[in-house]
Amino acid sequence: MATQVLMPALSPTMEEGTLAKWLVKEGDTVKSGQILAEIETDKATMEFEAVDEGVVGKILVAEGTAGVKVNTPIAVLVEEGETVSDAPAPAAVVESRGEPRPTVAAPVAAVAAAPVAAQGWPHSDLPEGPTKTMTVREALREAMAEEMRADPTVFLMGEEVGEYQGAYKISQGLLDEFGPRRVVDTPITEMGFAGIGVGASWGGLKPIVEFMTFNFSMQAMDHIINSAAKTLYMSGGQMGSPMVFRGPNGAAARVGAQHSQDFAAWYAAIPGMRVCMPYSAADAKGLLKTAIRDPNPVVFLENEILYGRSFEVPTDPDFTVPFGKASILRAGSDVTLVSFGIGCAHALAAAEVLAKEGIEAEVVNLRTLRPIDYDTVLASVMKTNRCVTVEEGFPVGSIGDHIASTVMQRAFDYLDAPVITCTGKDVPMPYAANLEKFALITPAEVVTAVKSVCYR
């Protein structure tokens, strides 16, 4: 009986990968546990082991092939004396497996995975000038590398940032360029190294403290809030904490309640800090450079699902994104969608659907949550007279709640409908694929909300 060897998913968010190298050839006998191939994900190059024993009957995907979707048959194992023709057709296998790894709602993946330039939306959030396509991951890495080259007091510390090359490959190559003095691997002690980072900022350095994910920042929250954010005030302006706390925030995919949480509203509540939540690669690069240069503590909330997505980024080496300045991702006249981070992907996907039904949504990307660019939000709402907020976090005390109350207080007379706040559901994140999908905010829910405020 021939066995299909399928392209494996090697991380929670992997949808495709590169078959970097075959370590077996057709006709080889393989044992269970033997390494068959090296597969490159967006995070790392992984060895792929055989589960079944047999003879490599046929290699279906040549080494060096990029963009191989998870669950694509890549080889066929046969038994001694068997031939490849005994194996079932590859297509049948893929179909029977269905959609491999439900991560975010399908329309979002389809729309936002491609470079924004390809969508034909106005580039109103980018300055004039040449751009290049890069992933959010590359943009973050480039921002750190450029700032570390420019300022010798900037250094990176965190778990696996150095020799491992970053748990999510954000810091890949930085150890080679800057050495272990400036790319510091820490033990798994978030409270301790966050405190050391704050102390180092008082001692004249500009630390970038990476949390492997922001879920673990709860261990360090006392230092972020009590030690970093409050010191400038408590010292009467004598000394602050010029530093960045950064890492992936929010839900990844199928990692359960303790690893899937959006801290945007938590940190945005604290005076004394800056809070950024980039959506695009240009946001990521421009905001991170601003964050590293800023004399205040900055909480910089990234998103694992966005890391691998590509966007246009200005090539101008002086390109930065200022704090407190939202961008308009899509112009529209009928409703304002206010979002930030991965919520923008949902908002843009919803806007595409709505456009087909004759509703033109304006999508405002807040980019920074402290300070918030109220003026851009209010100007848009005064134009469209309707507002829906979109975010992944919990509903109670959300950023959307704050936007809604601000719009109510400052643009009440312009509103033709109550503001609707679209958020994640008020539940710990479930593991089951169908429940997780249901717990997260989806473009379909945004579409429904927009129709409601448009009375359609």
Next chain:
Amino acid sequence: MAKKPDTRPNVSKDDLLKYYREMLLIRRFEEKAGQLYGMGLIGGFCHLYIGQEAVVVGLEAATKDGDKRVTSYRDHGHMLACGMDPKGVMAELTGRIGGYSKGKGGSMHMFSKEKHFYGGHGIVGAQVPLGAGLAFADKYKGNDNVTFTYFGDGAANQGQVYETYNMAELWQLPVIFVIENNGYAMGTSVKRSTKSTTYFGRGLAYGIPGEQVDGMDVLAVKAAGEKAVAHCRAGNGPYILEMMTYRYRGHSMSDPAKYRTREEVEKIKTEKDCIEHVRDLLTQGGLASDEELKAIDKDIKAIVNESAEFAKESPEPDLSELWTDITV
């Protein structure tokens, strides 16, 4: 009265007078702060350092320019010992614009970048990684400064202390962990909170040397401080000093201190008081006359009174100060 005999003959008269003066300043300052608290001029929490003066004065005698210090909320003594202006400290206690933090920090939250005093921290144990971070910065810059990171026997049971021990030794950070063991974490005695009470030995698991020191003897403190500083400056990593000390007053102004007997307090006061110890060394050794010491007492009293007057007269911060110093 059983007084400790002087076993360190090499200390000079000038040094002894200096320690006497600095310890007395802290004591009189704290007594005045207690008085102002009683008058309602100081609010909130106010943790007095009375009894523990030899620790900061002895260790400051082992520092050099550029060395740093960070401590808990029982911080007035540390600030005075590193040379911060008593007027600015007292005015912060009264919440006035003339205070080190313009009245916005209070007793527990004061800083002086100029004197390298980095707080003043209200969260028990938080200052320990912060101090290691200051040391990290000095090592990164390649200078030979050290950071004195003070914490109490109560904080010594916090998890982040041990996270910090691990990284401080791993990265050979020039930080001296000073455990001020005054016997009580608020109202809980060491033996009710802690199974293994030899705090100085807790660095051994990480390879950090430590020693226990008579924290009521300023000369013993200074000698231990010099040893620890030499270790750190030479690039040998952190060092732990456990100072056996005692606070005469309650944990804070609102603490009736029912968890210990009056006799226990009196015994320490009469047998171990750090200021009386130096006074005896000066007078019994014929190094200073009563008149000389009285002149110092008078001088200190004037400084403290001046600080109290300043703290009363300095205006409250303008309401516009509410909105300043939040971000740069």
